[in-house]
Amino acid sequence: MIHFNRPTIDLIRNTFLQQHYQDHFPAEILDLIYEHKLFKIFVPEQLGGLECSFPEGLKIMEMSAYIDGDFGWAVQIGSGGGYFTGYLSKEVVDKYISQPEFVIAGSGMANGNAVTSERSYEVTGQWKYCSGSHYATLFTANCTIDSSSAISAFAFDPDQVSIINDWKAYGMENTLSHSIQVKNAQVPKHMSFNFDRVINDYNYLIYHFPFNEFARGCITAVLIGMFKHLLNEANVYYQYENLPSQKESSLQQILKTAEQESEKLTEHFYEEAQNCWSHLQNGLSEDLLQKFNNAIDNYISFANESSHNLFHHLGMYATFRDNAFNKIWRDLTTAAQHFLTKKYQ
Template identity: 30%
Template sequence: MLSEDLSKIILSASSEIEQTGTLPDDLLQVAYEEQLFKLFLPKELGGRALSLPDAAHVFKDTSFNDGSFGWLTTIGSGGNLFLENMTEAQAKELYLPANAVIAGSGYATGKAHAEKNGYRVSGKWRFCSGAPYASMFTANTIIWRDGKETDEMRACIFMPDQVEIVEDWNAMGLKGTGSHTIRVKDAFIPHDRTFSVIETQNALGLPVHSFPFVQFSQVSFAAVCLGLGARFLEEAHKLIEQAKSRWDAEKIAGTVSLLEEQQERFNLAEQLFHNAVERRWDMHLNGSLDDHELDQLSAVCMESSDIATDCAVQLFRRLGMQAVLETSPVNRAFRDLWTAGQHGFLNRS
């Protein structure tokens, strides 16, 4: 799904992404031009209007080239899912700019005190991937009325000048995602810049916008893990080839055999994943997607990410000291894969 030229651009920026903790400006510009943060927006809003199966290939391919870039492509595009929840006027205003991209959080860790025509909001939200360059932020809040907490929850849309970014993302992997905490203090948010994730307010949506959100997210993050798993296996192959002059014949034979075994496991999991996504997407389009099929899709997504991670685990200890260096590509793929797989939608516990 990616051109060879785009893949080269991403790969060439990979070290800088890791070192600086965010995307360099020139790569951001490429992402805007390629509409990588608008995969699920209609063409009238400058989007690519992709199906979920096609987008899964994009997420996998971008993650193969650079884990942080792939994660940010996935998260940035995922923000498109709020399109129908906004008023039509707000959706067009906020999504139409070429550099439109959401960062935010689904955790309801903010308070929104109801006022005339809007809300007075304060709160803090963690793990907001893409925070350094987001054109807008969304975060869930609990509504307070007349000084009392209610059971109502609404998402608020913040502009960058209303948000303080607390640079606290210090994870073992996906270091370039800028997944920082955001803080908002006493910001007024007009009512039309809030929304409910269960309410539709316009007719701009595509078929993907009615696909169940949990499985949409599982497909997206599993695709990232598969891209990173493929990258790990490729880098492991390179490292083994380089080590053949140093290792004895028995170690070479054993490690090559293990690599081939794990590659076969991975290839099967990858194919099953794409087949499962295609099947459920077709069922979604013809109106026959039911809870059983969704449960099966969830299981496939978690299993495929588990297999990708386990393949890396099985091989890692056989790769020698080069693999433990953080500057090693195989090390970074390993760290990024472990970090991506920790997302709650993929974690069975």
């Protein structure tokens, strides 16, 4: 497990608390990510990665998000891109993924169109919410093929991509989740890929984990880390503010209940993640996947409700943007808006 010392944690937290809507990621923090290979949690060791098990990777994401939401989201998105390694051609892997500073940014929405030619595709499109856009060494996005219903994923060199600095959400301010645009880019056919075909699994099971549950699990680990940090900051408020006895008693009970429920739901989440990982080699049943999805849904529902409850009970203090509680709350509630956290059925 990766650990950061207190001065490093303070550096990360203070940097992001004071920085808003920049077009760059702090260089010293990016260097920390590269040094600890946090963008390569799910990249094989033979390609310079950590090759973590799924539960191990989730724990690292939780730890990162506990330090800071922007930091945790950057680690989650960057390391999540490592999942694509098993689906990308050897040419792409050799050129991009084996590099020490490799990181993918992109979108799962099919907001582009690729026109087929003999040796390449001509791709045009625009995609929102591409976290890590300004430091990505490779971009990926989905496109329809020849304006049909067929969809394929494509990898783009940064030289083919324009970044539109339009990320202005009230939380996760420093994730660089801007839109990207590609215009008439000539993309070689070896830069296309599909999630129904593993090209090389490097004897690493992660590429056989269903992508939807993989991505949902990663986001949930980030929410767990942020919520634990939120509870800590609420406890700081409770301990150092001179509260009326009635408010003190009410807040004390809310914090105790939230801590107990968070611990219980977190333990269940990791149990189901481990169950899926343990059975992955023999194929995951629908029952196992459903149990994992249920654990995810239960934690997300709890975190949404409890974070708003804490915000309400901390009164005006919770509304000031210059304190840590407010930043964590904004980050958590913004991250929880991701479409993979929703239940629409």
